[in-house]
Amino acid sequence: MIPEELRQSLKKNIEHVEHPRELAVDVMFAIQDFYGSLTDEGVHEAAELLDMSPLEIDQLATFYTFIYREPVGKYVIHVCDSVVCWMNGYESVWQYLCRKLGVQPGETTSDGLFTLLKVCCIGYCDRSPAMLINRKAYGNLTAEKIDDILKKLRQDA
Ligand code: FES
Numbered sequence: 001m002i003p004e005e006l007r008q009s010l011k012k013n014i015e016h017v018e019h020p021r022e023l024a025v026d027v028m029f030a031i032q033d034f035y036g037s038l039t040d041e042g043v044h045e046a047a048e049l050l051d052m053s054p055l056e057i058d059q060l061a062t063f064y065t066f067i068y069r070e071p072v073g074k075y076v077i078h079v080c081d082s083v084v085c086w087m088n089g090y091e092s093v094w095q096y097l098c099r100k101l102g103v104q105p106g107e108t109t110s111d112g113l114f115t116l117l118k119v120c121c122i123g124y125c126d127r128s129p130a131m132l133i134n135r136k137a138y139g140n141l142t143a144e145k146i147d148d149i150l151k152k153l154r155q156d157a
Pocket residue numbers: 080081082083084085086120121122123124125128130
């Protein structure tokens with residue numbers, strides 16, 4: 001169950017918009033931030049807050065790339081596999097990450113730290129190949145740069 005403080009703060013925000021569903025994505029993100037993913041319990045809590053059905057929330061959630069209905073690691077890595085990144089080394093970045101983390105697409109490392117996924121263009125084409133980690137963009141990726149990024153994230157974990 002989300003903390004009462006979070007529930008009240010979301011309720012307050014919802015009261016300020018004309019239609020509660022305008023804030024559906026914000027509410028889903030807030031609940032996901034609390035649980036780590038949008039759990040079934042979170043879906044029901046979002047539905048209640050937004051005066052929507054759990055099915056509607058679930059349908060919305062599966063539409064958004066950054067809402068996770070399955071448990072994910074502390075850091076979610078989305079590697080861009082769209083055309084510019086693909087031309088500029090996506091494949092080697094992807095292979096390197098899979099090898100380095102010891103996971104396949106959609107999997108989470110055994111220490112629960114990293115989940116590896118692909119994503120469509122993130123608007124970082126001029127710095128391709130690129131990726132997002134917890135929605136923060138990293139570009140001009142090389143093996144060395146990836147090593148530095150992962151090392152820093154491990155230290156911060
Ligand atoms: S194609 Fe990868 S960021 Fe645009």
